[in-house]
Amino acid sequence: MIVYYYENNNKSIRGTAKIFDIQPKQLRDWKNKKGTLLTTAPHMAKLHQGKPTRYPKLEDDLFAWISEKRANGNAVIQKLIINKAISLSKSPESLANNPDIIGFKFSNRWLDGFLGRYDLSERRREATDGFKQLPSDLIEKQNIFLNYIMYLRIHNKYELKYMGNMDEISM
Template sequence: MTHKKVGVKQRTSYSLEEKLIVVKYTQENGRNAAAKHFNLDAPMKKRSGTPGRKAFYPEAEKILYSWIIEQRKKRFAVNYISIKLQMCKILKESSIQAIYSAGEYEFQGNLSWINFFMKRFGLSLRKRTKISQKLPEDLEEKLNEFRRYIIRLRTLYNFDLNSIFNMDETPV
C-alpha cells in the first residue's frame, strides 16, 4: 500500500519561450493577472517592495530618517541608543500621536526594529576609524632639536649615512 503525500507539489521547469510568454502577458496585464492566468503559485511571483519588514510607523520613521541625516551633517555620532530615544521622542509629538495614538506605548525599539529601519532607508551605522593626532605648537623647535640630536649621535659614533633611515610606523 503506497501513501500519497498531501500538499506536496511537483516543481515544474519552464522553457525560455514559455517564460517570455509569461513576462509579456505580465507586462500587458499585470503580475496578479498573469499569476491567475498561468496558475502560478505565490512563491513563483516576484516579491516587490522594500527589504525587511513593513514599517509600523512610516510617517514617524521619515522624521527619524531626516533627523539622522541632520545629525550626520553636523558630524554628530548616531548610535542604536540615540536612534531609539529619538524615535520615542518623535512618537510623543502631538502631530504624530494624531496618526499613531498608542504609538509611544506600543513602540519597543528593539535591535531588530532598528536593523529593519536602517535597511528600509539604506542606512548603516558609521564608526570613526581614525582620530588623527594634533601637532604640538612648538613643532619647529622640536624638529630642530631632534635634528641636532641625530647629528650629535652621528658624529659621536661615526655612523655612516647609509645606516640612518626614517621609520614612520613602529615595527611589531
C-alpha cells in the same frame, strides 16, 4: 533578458532554463510578470519591497534628525537613534496619530530595518578624515627631534642600517 530570448527562439521553458542555468519555475514566473518587470526601474532589486513601515511619519522625523546631526559633524550611534525614536514616539502628535505606539519596542531588529529603508549605515569617522592643525613651531620641533636622534646615533654608535621610520594610524 531571458524572457525575450525564450519568446524569440521558439525554445521550451526547460530548454531556455537549461541554457541560462536557472530553474524552469523562475522563467515561468518571469514570463507571467513580464509587464511588471518591464515597467520597473532598473535599479530595483525586488518587485515587492516588503511590509510597509508602521510609523512612517516618526521614521521621516527621525531621518531628518539624523541627517541634521550628521551635517553638523556629530556622531550618531545606534543607542542614540533608539533613544530619539522613543522620545519622538512619546510626543503628543505621535500619540494622537498612532495610539498603539505606546507598546511598540524599538528593538535592534527595528533599527536594522529602519537603517536599511533609509539607506543609512553606522559609520565611524576615520582617523584620516579629520584635518588636524599643524603646530606653529613645527620646524623648530622637527629640528629638535632630529638633533636628538643624531645625538643618540652618535652617542650609542648606531649604524644607519638599524634605523627606520614608521608611521601609524589607529584602526
